[in-house]
Amino acid sequence: MTFEDPERWGELYAYGHQTYLRIADTYLLLAEALHVQGKNSESDGATYYLNLIRTRSNATPITAGNVTLDFILDERARELVTEEHRRETLVRTGKLVERTRKYNPIASGERNGGAGIQDHHILLPIPQIVIDANVGHRMEQNEGYE
Numbered sequence: 001m002t003f004e005d006p007e008r009w010g011e012l013y014a015y016g017h018q019t020y021l022r023i024a025d026t027y028l029l030l031a032e033a034l035h036v037q038g039k040n041s042e043s044d045g046a047t048y049y050l051n052l053i054r055t056r057s058n059a060t061p062i063t064a065g066n067v068t069l070d071f072i073l074d075e076r077a078r079e080l081v082t083e084e085h086r087r088e089t090l091v092r093t094g095k096l097v098e099r100t101r102k103y104n105p106i107a108s109g110e111r112n113g114g115a116g117i118q119d120h121h122i123l124l125p126i127p128q129i130v131i132d133a134n135v136g137h138r139m140e141q142n143e144g145y146e
Contacts, residue, residue, distance in 0.1 A: 024056075028049075028050075028072065031050050032093070035072060040064040042063065042064055046072070047063065047067055053075065054075075070099075073090070097118070100117045101117060119144075120145070121144070125142055126145075
């Protein structure tokens with residue numbers, strides 16, 4: 001929200017100061033898209049855009065041989081630590097279960113002996129209230145949830 005009255009500009013409850021988009025996020029998405037296409041060039045491919053971010057943050061530049069989907073996901077975690085919706089990113093890239101098992105001892109089942117994250121956890125359960133409200137057609141619960 002912004003205000004027409006210049007005297008109200010800068011008031012704390014104005015939302016004009018909130019970050020909506022970050023160029024680093026855009027570069028990371030572009031690097032991912034280029035990598036999926038096999039374009040990892042240091043001059044105009046995934047490596048180029050990753051190095052733009054790494055140079056700005058004083059990190060060591062990488063070569064095209066360093067670029068993998070896992071490297072890009074690690075770079076997203078470093079750059080966007082609390083800013084991205086990590087679960088959605090991992091689902092989109094098909095890495096939710098693999099990386100959660102690898103980096104989370106509770107979700108892998110190693111720490112407490114539980115089942116940990118399962119393949120069906122890629123989809124979330126549909127709330128029962130939504131299923132019950134769908135009276136025109138029977139709605140099935142996502143597989144793996146009762």
